[in-house]
Amino acid sequence: MLHSRVQISPDHARWALSGNSDWFATYSSSADAEEASVLAPKFDAEGLVTCVATDAATGDVLMVAHMNAEALIKTITTGEAWYFSRSRKTLWRKGETSGHSQRVVEMRVDCDQDAILLKVEQKGGGACHTGRRSCFYRAVPLGPKGGGPVTLEFRDAEQVFDPKTVYGGSNER
């Protein structure tokens, strides 16, 4: 049952009240949101949803980031990926410093509407600020291990750009 402007859960109240009800519906239960044909993001206590970006050509997972309401709206309207940096507490257009922007080919939302999937064209070949194509360049071995912390294996970890050249002293991504 849709309550787009009537019943507003605490999670959604801040956004609905700040004018985003023109963009997002709200639901009183996850079960309702699952079969809904309107966008009703379930923002967490910090006002964020999780976002996974994949390479539209290969399907490979490139990165995981977060979006607040503004980043979500900007991504929808511009077709470029915008995120919200939890560490820097700022809205951020991917590539604004590096030039390595992401053109969104397709955007999807998950069942309970707390996660977004972007299929993107990654400009510059690398999504990761460390210079790799993907942020997932290390494997975690499964099964028995020796003493001490789990040892990681670098995999698909070659750098496609030099982060020092691209970012300089900036900590933007």
Added chain:
Amino acid sequence: MLHSRVQISPDHARWALSGNSDWFATYSSSADAEEASVLAPKFDAEGLVTCVATDAATGDVLMVAHMNAEALIKTITTGEAWYFSRSRKTLWRKGETSGHSQRVVEMRVDCDQDAILLKVEQKGGGACHTGRRSCFYRAVPLGPKGGGPVTLEFRDAEQVFDPKTVYGGSNER
């Protein structure tokens, strides 16, 4: 610089102190964690990391969930996907009710070690508790829109199992 048992950030303190230093290292900065060859998960304030599960055969994103330290360790040791349910506040082996478990083919960690990628063999054909293969069965149209909330488009939304039959009255997933 590694501080596996010396300098512990507040984020990691609870896990390190509860005995998980035998599994996880800790770092004083994200930059150190990025090039590290040891697992040093950056748990959030709730003690969780984000986890993306993809189909190992097709690469399609199946679901986004969360892991606490225990879920992460159980996944590594058993090779089956374990998660932590934020809504039910419980550790949860994927498929424990439905039988639709996930065998982990490969596990990866991202640059700043706050996200995990699992490439899995999905038993039963469907990862989503709504009966779909993937949780991402609705597209968000990009560009200009009319008045009111964004309308979603169901895509790849056919059910591969009947959730009522599989879950009955259970709200486990």
